[in-house]
Amino acid sequence: MCSSSSTALEKAVDNSEVTQEEIVLPRRKTWDKLAVLQTLASTVNRDPTAAHYIFQDDPFLMPRNAANSRLYSLSKESGRNAAKYIIQNFPQYFDKTFAEPNVPCLMPETLTPQxxxxxxxxxxxxIRLRRVKESVDMFDQLVQAGTPVSLETTNSLLDLLSFYGDAESTSEKEEEAKEDLEEPEVNASEQKAPKRQFQRGSQSSGPRWRENNHAERIFKIMPERNAHSYCTMIRGMVKHGAASKAYDMYIDMLNERHKADVHTFNALIKAVPYLKERFIERWELAKEFLTHMAQQEVQPNLLTFNALLKTLRRCGGVGRNMCLMVLKEMEALDIEPSLATYDHLLSIFYRGVDLPQSGIISEVLDEVEKRSFTPQDPDDANFFSTAMQVCCDLKDIKLAYQLNETMAKGDNWKFLDVDRLNGYW
Structure with missing residues (x-):
């Protein structure tokens, strides 16, 4: 009897010790900044018949058709940009602070060099203020004076030039526009014509990569270059349409025994269709970049596979044969597809006159309706418009209803802006 009671007592002590080890009381609970707003939003259901939220401030501006919707949204954004312009260029008229307590993030930013x-x-x-022309002039003055500039600062300047394509930032463009208004004698024929887009649908219109521009000139005179210098130049060249220059820069980078990062490989894979003409050559070059990633021990991410699928969209029958292999590789690496992944997949199989059966899109919708997505790729916003267009081409009303139910699930409806929403309906 005593032995059984002692055994029970030992088990109770052991259970209490296990319980004490499992219970961990955190000293402080860290909440997300949007946790309260998200909780409040979850208590209200979304009305799918209501107008877009940007029109709900003024009932008079409720659009009745697609043309009014675009006009009102652009007008509202234009007014917001005009207000930002006035505040940024004339901050002296907004120096009265009546807010108690004062919130610095809501006050006008200091955009003039101090x-x-x-x-x-x-x-x-x-460089921090994104003044491209002034940064280049300052760098040239330092070089002419014989003052050494650190590698980190020079790389930051290359980042700025590669991002803006050796052109002015938005604030500098606004200042030049104001100067042009003050000087009406400038000939209109001397104004620069708008440049073509490098990549349709995913890249905004911007300047092309000029020969021997400031970025290339500064890169050539750098006494020391590291992997960051090469990666920045490669991404800038791809962004602004100089795919062949980017590939040559990558070869030089390998000759200098530097390793590229995953973002550089993603940019190079996107540039493959501009480097090769034949479909099979494009696929072989993309595989070569993937092989280099494995040799340099660079882990691919979701954007890597999305860039590969985007390249396969322009590989014809080769893309249809290889895209499913890419999805299996994503599954092996435990990388969940995003909406952009499915958008590229639909574009590969349903691009052309002879449309296949609705098997692929049915499987895609079955997978998509199981999840609520968050933005991970700029091309995520194209999925619902592409999928609805496929349903329309297949004349399948059931798939269209299934897609619409998927769009209304969770926060998926946020991927449709005003323009895409009009095309979707």
């Missing part, structure tokens, strides 16, 4: 003179700190400040 450090005077020619120094590396002044160059860093102009």
């Amino acid at each position: 450090i005077e003179g020619v120094s590396e700190e002044a160059l860093k400040e102009r």
